Amino acid sequence: MWKIAKLSLLVILLGCGTLRAQHYIGVRGGWGGGSARFTPSRETGTEWGLYSGGISYKFYTAQKFVGAIQADLQYMGRGFMYDLQSKGDTSYHRTINSFELPLMWQPHFYFMQRHGRFFVNLGVYLSYFMDSKYYYKSKRAGIYEQGPYTMKLTRDTRWGYGLCGGAGLSFLIRRFEVAFEGRYYFGYSDVLRNGTKYQGNPTHSPLDNINVSMAFYYRLSKEGIRAEPSKGVARRMQEAEMRRAERLIEKAKKHGDSLSAADLSADSLPSGLRQALPDTLQRMLPDSLLRQKPEKRKTKREKTKKEYPTPAGTPGQTAGQPTVKETESIQESQKTDKK
Numbered sequence: 001m002w003k004i005a006k007l008s009l010l011v012i013l014l015g016c017g018t019l020r021a022q023h024y025i026g027v028r029g030g031w032g033g034g035s036a037r038f039t040p041s042r043e044t045g046t047e048w049g050l051y052s053g054g055i056s057y058k059f060y061t062a063q064k065f066v067g068a069i070q071a072d073l074q075y076m077g078r079g080f081m082y083d084l085q086s087k088g089d090t091s092y093h094r095t096i097n098s099f100e101l102p103l104m105w106q107p108h109f110y111f112m113q114r115h116g117r118f119f120v121n122l123g124v125y126l127s128y129f130m131d132s133k134y135y136y137k138s139k140r141a142g143i144y145e146q147g148p149y150t151m152k153l154t155r156d157t158r159w160g161y162g163l164c165g166g167a168g169l170s171f172l173i174r175r176f177e178v179a180f181e182g183r184y185y186f187g188y189s190d191v192l193r194n195g196t197k198y199q200g201n202p203t204h205s206p207l208d209n210i211n212v213s214m215a216f217y218y219r220l221s222k223e224g225i226r227a228e229p230s231k232g233v234a235r236r237m238q239e240a241e242m243r244r245a246e247r248l249i250e251k252a253k254k255h256g257d258s259l260s261a262a263d264l265s266a267d268s269l270p271s272g273l274r275q276a277l278p279d280t281l282q283r284m285l286p287d288s289l290l291r292q293k294p295e296k297r298k299t300k301r302e303k304t305k306k307e308y309p310t311p312a313g314t315p316g317q318t319a320g321q322p323t324v325k326e327t328e329s330i331q332e333s334q335k336t337d338k339k
């Protein structure tokens with residue numbers, strides 16, 4: 001498992017250095033429940049009321065459909081419960097405080113004109129169990145015994161690992177992102193050592209967790225979404241910007257104000273939108289916002305002509321050729337010499 005974790009971390013570091021990525025950092029918190037899968041089987045249930053919280057990091061690549069890579073470092077409450085007797089009144093409960101490190105791939109697609117994301121998380125996790133508590137509960141009398149659970153290396157395990165996955169929605173507000181997610185942790189390691197190593201323990205005892213959470217992220221770079229939208233999304237985004245520009249102009253006309261550069265800045269009208277406006281709206285734009293034609297780049301030949309101008313003469317005359325007056329004077333002098 002350590003080799004898998006190291007390999008995943010290496011892939012993330014290489015991806016951060018080679019791909020153009022947008023880095024996000026944030027905090028998350030959640031609530032859920034835990035259970036265990038025992039062999040031999042027991043009548044188990046879900047231990048609810050387990051909290052989670054920590055920090056989260058992820059980055060989005062510019063390539064379409066690749067998604068993001070996310071890593072969390074969080075505290076998570078885990079636990080399980082089972083009935084002491086089949087269909088009995090008394091049950092045994094345990095809660096475990098642990099640190100979790102999930103590493104996940106997050107494919108997603110956009111909606112709401114790229115102001116929202118629907119995402120899916122798939123990955124692995126590594127956990128460390130810190131301490132634990134237990135209690136006995138009766139359906140009629142309630143909790144009648146409780147206390148700290150002493151973890152022994154010969155009986156209990158400290159490390160756990162498994163698979164994790166979930167889905168959720170996130171909403172983009174400028175450089176911030178608010179995400180809501182449901183996630184499931186499927187354990188592969190045992191919380192109790194094998195019964196062959198410690199008498200009385202089950203053969204297998206992996207832990208499972210279900211958790212709903214909310215996360216708040218901040219984008220470290222100023223640049224917006226790098227992945228290009230599809231043609232349909234780009235068309236709808238342009239239509240929405242056109243409607244916004246028309247509302248802005250109608251608002252100015254209603255109040256009897258003329259549009260100024262501050263009203264139609266780069267934030268209010270994105271690049272390329274001004275040229276797509278109708279002629280009636282184009283005439284209302286201030287001169288400072290009208291896109292100027294780029295200056296034509298001079299060729300090498302034009303630069304040479306400017307630096308080395310041709311001598312004055314008649315049109316079409318090349319350098320070093322005599323003018324018309326010079327030719328006439330030469331002809332007259334030749335006639336005089338003949339005479």
